[in-house]
Each structure stands twice: as C-alpha cells, then as structure tokens.
Amino acid sequence: MRRRKGVTNQLAQQLDTISKPSKKKINYHEAATEFLKHCRIKGLSSETIKFYQKELKQTVRAFVEIDAPIIDVRKLNTSHIEKFIEYLQDLGRAVNTINARLRAGRTFFNFCLRKGYINANPYDDVQQLRKRHEVGATFTKRQLKRLLDAPDTTSFIGLRDLAVMLTLAHTGIRLTELTSLRVQDVSFEGKGEINVQRAKNRYGRRIPLTARLRTVLRAYIEERGVLDHDSLFINVENHSLSGRSIQDRLRQYGVVTGVGKEVKVSPHAFRRTFCRLKVEAGTNIFVLQRLTGHQSLEILRRYVEIYSKDLEAAIEKGFEGL
Incomplete structure (x- = not known):
C-alpha cells in the first residue's frame, strides 16, 4: 500500500518543530509563569502548585545571588545548579x-525542555543530596493520652478539638485530608468509617473507625448541627476550620500539657505516632500502606526497621536452652 506522503511530511514537520528548541529568548519568570499555568490546567492540587510556586521563587532568588543567567533560561547549565547547591x-x-x-x-526544566525553551535540562547531571533515613519524633502512649485528655468536652470547642486530635491519632490522616473532610465522608453504618476523598496521591481510601473515634465523632457531629455547608470541622463562627487554626490549637495543647517541651505537637507527629503504634502492634505493612495512603513503602519500612517487634522475637530463636 502506497504511503500518503503529504501526511508523512506534515507529521515530520510537527516532530521537527517539537524537537527543536525555540530561538526566542525566554527568561526564568516567563517560563515559570507558563509552567504554573500548565500545572493548573493539568489539574494538580493547590498544595502541589503552592509547592512549585514557593520553591521556584526561592530558587530564582538564589540564582540572582550567584549571578546565574535568568534572563535566558537556555544559558543555565549544570555548573550553575552546582553553585546553587553550594x-x-x-x-x-x-x-x-x-x-x-x-x-x-x-x-520545571523538564517542562521547559518539552516546550523547546532549552536544549537540555541543567539538572540532569545533578543528584539529590544524600540524607540520613530517620523517622521523626513520635508521641509515647502516655504523651498521647495527656493530649487527648486535655480538651474540655463540656464546651463545643473542647469537643471539636478532641474529635480533631482523635481523628489524627486513630486514622493517621494528613492535615490537608483532615481539613477537606465533609460530614458525608463519615459513616456510622456497622463499625463506621471515614472516606478520604482528597488524598495526596489522588487515590481515595477508606479508614475504619475505632470504637472511641466513632463515639466522639457522632457526638461532635450532633453538636455541630446542620449548616449551609458540609465541612466537617468548623470554628465557633461556623466557618470551615483551617489547617493553620488546627496547628495553632495543637501547639496550645502541647503547652498546656507540657508535651510540647518533649515533642513538637503537630498533625504530622500524630501521623508518625499512628504508624509507629500500628507497626508495634504487628500490623501488616501493606495494610498500613492502605490505611495511611503512602504511595511508596520506603517510609513505612523505616518504621518497621525501628519499631517492629519481629527482631526481638527472632534474635532469641535458635538459642533456646543455650
């Protein structure tokens, strides 16, 4: 069958256009604006876009300090990135x-490469810095109990704060996932569950409720009442509770209980503690991954290496009677 030369030539021209960098000079700020626009069109989460905005802004400030050629991104090379790291x-x-x-x-520069703004990505020959693989600070069971016993549940704020802390402690949920929860995401059918819709990896997940969390959430939702919006956690003005407000409340409880002098009280400390307690209880790592929504097992393996009881049990085997 004879090939259609017109179509083939047209395709070749398109591919040639894509592969050739643009001769137009484009500066760092223009390229960054295009990149962030691309991120929004692509549907990336607001947190991810904020991350890129922050990091690219800090990067260009450093580029200015090291006299990198930000007026033309084509002139940026690996040596500039190495100076940037130093x-x-x-x-x-x-x-x-x-x-x-x-x-x-x-x-960002991979985007610039695809758009034809640059000839090569200056980051290609640069490796991530090596770091110690450590697990951040966690609460002991006593510290966690002190925090959970602190709220005055005779008041709406106290009951809400207990519901917030207990949700963090008993589900290992992320702060952004917590603030995005809606009333309808909580189900009390059977043993109950929370459906996390706005997950970091975009894969929703189901987290069963513990008996205590089920009781506290039911009491809180009844006290919350029916409003003209469905945000689960609210402030006294009936507006959605922000992540910053939650962080501030947790710090206050850290001060009141004295736990803050021992461990930084933060949403992520609750998440790390959840992982630790589950590993210590012998929870299968794949089940834990499903509960926490970790995309990779790498972080969870660190918890297993540090907190798993398997090592203590295994070290005694083979030496019975010796």
Missing part, C-alpha cells in the same frame, strides 16, 4: 530543603 549549603539550609528545590527545579 550557595544553599553555605546558608545552612537543611538537606530536605535543598532536595525539595532540586525536585521542583528538575520538574
């Missing part, structure tokens, strides 16, 4: 901070 290290920035900037920069 600059951040001299400022004493944490490894996690530097790696976050590198991830954002690599993604």
Whole structure:
C-alpha cells in the first residue's frame, strides 16, 4: 500500500518543530509563569502548585545571588545548579530543603525542555543530596493520652478539638485530608468509617473507625448541627476550620500539657505516632500502606526497621536452652 506522503511530511514537520528548541529568548519568570499555568490546567492540587510556586521563587532568588543567567533560561547549565547547591549549603539550609528545590527545579526544566525553551535540562547531571533515613519524633502512649485528655468536652470547642486530635491519632490522616473532610465522608453504618476523598496521591481510601473515634465523632457531629455547608470541622463562627487554626490549637495543647517541651505537637507527629503504634502492634505493612495512603513503602519500612517487634522475637530463636 502506497504511503500518503503529504501526511508523512506534515507529521515530520510537527516532530521537527517539537524537537527543536525555540530561538526566542525566554527568561526564568516567563517560563515559570507558563509552567504554573500548565500545572493548573493539568489539574494538580493547590498544595502541589503552592509547592512549585514557593520553591521556584526561592530558587530564582538564589540564582540572582550567584549571578546565574535568568534572563535566558537556555544559558543555565549544570555548573550553575552546582553553585546553587553550594550557595544553599553555605546558608545552612537543611538537606530536605535543598532536595525539595532540586525536585521542583528538575520538574520545571523538564517542562521547559518539552516546550523547546532549552536544549537540555541543567539538572540532569545533578543528584539529590544524600540524607540520613530517620523517622521523626513520635508521641509515647502516655504523651498521647495527656493530649487527648486535655480538651474540655463540656464546651463545643473542647469537643471539636478532641474529635480533631482523635481523628489524627486513630486514622493517621494528613492535615490537608483532615481539613477537606465533609460530614458525608463519615459513616456510622456497622463499625463506621471515614472516606478520604482528597488524598495526596489522588487515590481515595477508606479508614475504619475505632470504637472511641466513632463515639466522639457522632457526638461532635450532633453538636455541630446542620449548616449551609458540609465541612466537617468548623470554628465557633461556623466557618470551615483551617489547617493553620488546627496547628495553632495543637501547639496550645502541647503547652498546656507540657508535651510540647518533649515533642513538637503537630498533625504530622500524630501521623508518625499512628504508624509507629500500628507497626508495634504487628500490623501488616501493606495494610498500613492502605490505611495511611503512602504511595511508596520506603517510609513505612523505616518504621518497621525501628519499631517492629519481629527482631526481638527472632534474635532469641535458635538459642533456646543455650
């Protein structure tokens, strides 16, 4: 069968256009604006877009300090990125901070490469900085009990705060997932469950309720009443409770109970504690992954390595009677 030369030539021209970088000079700010527009069109979460906005803004400030050619992104090369890393290290920035900037920069320049703004990604030959694989601080059971016993449940605020902390403690849910919960996401049928719709990895998940969480959430929702919106956690003005407000409330309970002097009281500390307690209880790592919504098992493996009781049990085997 004879090929249609017209179509073939047209396709070849299109591919040639895509593969060739644009001759038009484009600066860092223009390219970043296009990239963020692309992120919004692609439907990335607001948190992800904010992450890119923040990291790209901090990156360009550093580029200015090291005299990188931001007026033409085609002129940025690997040596500029290496100077950028050294600059951040001299400022004493944490490894996690530097790696976050590198991830954002690599993604941004991959976009520039696809758009034809640059000939090559200057981040391609740059590796992430090595870091110690550690698990952040967690609460002991006593510390957790002190926090959960602190709210005055005779008041609406106290009952709400207990419901918030107990949800964090008994589900391991993320702060953004917590603030996005709606009343209809909580079900009391059977043993009850929470349906997390706005997950970080975009995959919703179901988390069964513990007996205590079921009781407290039912009492809170009855006290919350019927409003003209369906946000689960609200303030005294009946508006949705923000993540910042929750962080502030948790810090206050850390001060009141004294736990804050021992461990930083934050939503993520509750999440880490949930993982730790589940691992110590022998929960299967794949079940724990489904409960927490971790996309990778890498982080959960760290909890297993540190907190699993299997090592203590295994070390005694084979030495009975010796």
